[in-house]
Amino acid sequence: MRASRARTVEMCDDLECSLCSNLLFEPVTTPCGHSFCRDCFARTQDHSNKCPLCRTVRGRARARAWG
Ligand SMILES: [Zn+2]
Numbered sequence: 348m349r350a351s352r353a354r355t356v357e358m359c360d361d362l363e364c365s366l367c368s369n370l371l372f373e374p375v376t377t378p379c380g381h382s383f384c385r386d387c388f389a390r391t392q393d394h395s396n397k398c399p400l401c402r403t404v405r406g407r408a409r410a411r412a413w414g
């Protein structure tokens with residue numbers, strides 16, 4: 348359990364997934380610049396086409412970039 352999270356999610360490299368709080372596993376990066384585990388992200392896309400972090404809607408033109 349992580350009681351305090353002083354780090355910001357904006358840091359590059361050594362990223363952790365905002366959804367499961369573990370290091371990124373098979374990371375995917377969204378067009379809005381956020382990274383998630385492939386599985387975590389796929390789960391959110393079952394019921395939404397938005398970035399789970401900033402709610403940017405996935406655009407048709409960039410759909411390929413989302414894996
Ligand atoms: Zn994850």
Ligand SMILES: [Zn+2]
Nearest residue numbers: 379381398401
């Ligand atoms: Zn985002």
